[in-house]
Amino acid sequence: MANKPAAKSSPPKQPAPKPAPAKSTQSEEKRTFEPKFNWMNKTRQWGVRVKPGKAGLRLGDLNVGIYGETPTQWSDQSRNPRGAVPRRGMPPVAYSIRDKAGLWADCAADLYEEAIQRRWAPATDVPWHTIEPLPDDVEHAVCQVCTELVGYANVDIETITGWQHQMSYGYHEVKQFLATASFDAARHYECFRKRALANGGGLGLEGPGMVNRMILESRGGWTEAVVYLLVTRGALTLTLYKYLGRHAHNDAECFIYGHALADKARHMTYALDHVKYAIAHADDELQIVGTLIAIGERSLARDLRDPVLKEALAVIFGGGVAKAKGRGMAVYGEMMRDFVATYTGYCQWLGVPRDPARLPPPLNEYANPTDAEA
């Protein structure tokens, strides 16, 4: 890990002597600008000199002195930036998420930097010229999967932005990271739509959307949304990107799925870190997360019983309709076993272990590799 840059700070003191205002008549004051510079005395900590390190001047490096204080509850209801002097008489904004346990993840500042520095632009970075005509059935399947992924990305955007404005400014690292996450989702929306429209096909059938509705309509708090959006749906999306990257038809698709995978892995890191933090710092949260996970599984299972995504993936994995039933479905089974293993691994790590036998069908069919392969 890069060394933390050196930072020096000093206790609050007067930043500079206040210039004496020039003498003037009352009528002159009305006509001319007569600065008082009173604001120059307003600071809670002056003399801070944060130095850039090997990776530049990162967001987390600024957490020195009072500027790094993140209390367990943020009582200020204004938009006052953390560490600034509050202005009296500011009307409250009524943020609903003011407990640190409701949004915090220690990794948020680093993830923000990572997202900014590892950004990519679908318009110019994806080697679109490598896309060549595919058999009609395969192109249909690719477009159908892209349609589903565009829907996922849209829900990511709406969910994150729907909660972001309810989060207190005191935890700006999380708000800033989530801004990058919603931008990542916008990029995913963009590139999957572009792929669907780039090779003679078009968008296909809208997905069943049970999970979408569950995520968008959840009102229990940001942590609940994170469980549904990322722990449940995110683990599936991550696995889809891996397998679609493995079965990419050209460098453009390989690039898209590989980069979307890295973005989604970053979102998952925040999710796991946050939910773990919430469980450790909020009463009853372990049991609540356990309940949410069980609810999320049932919605996901209903979506997965819809045949459209499964069939489209089988056509891609099999290389066409003719091999979809055999090789295509075999790879789909591998993917689902990989997903269930990843998902249950995340749950285990969070301290909410899942009994594979009690997962709702069809998830339980993929819970035990030995049984599934037998």
Add this chain to the structure above:
Amino acid sequence: MAVFPSVDWFDEVRNVFNSDDRYRAAGGGFCNCVAGFKIAERVFVLTFEGVECSAAVEGDEGSLDDVDFYLEMPADDWRDMVANIAANGGADLHHTLNTLDLDRADGLATSRHGDQVREDLFFRYNQTMQFFFDASALVETQFD
């Protein structure tokens, strides 16, 4: 000519990787992790800091306890991947780290610490790892 696998080989790849700005764009860049590479019985540990690969050392089996994640393949498969990269100027669709990970029953990337967040660094930094090995296309390689 550098011999694969060796610290000299990894150092030559590091030099190419660290000096080419293209590896910092298009989804590359900022990468902080310690990655292990188990090539047959030999272990190499690479440190990535900021936008550079700052160190490559040879370790032992115990070194793998401390890395964020490590990639393990038989020597022949490593050679096949490096040769493919050399022949194509970068990994083709059958030799990317993601493909190699999915094609192995136990995966390519793993860890010993049980920390899911650290192990997932492989996916977060997958493109940087791919860029790193793709940089080896510019290193004249002799196989051990």
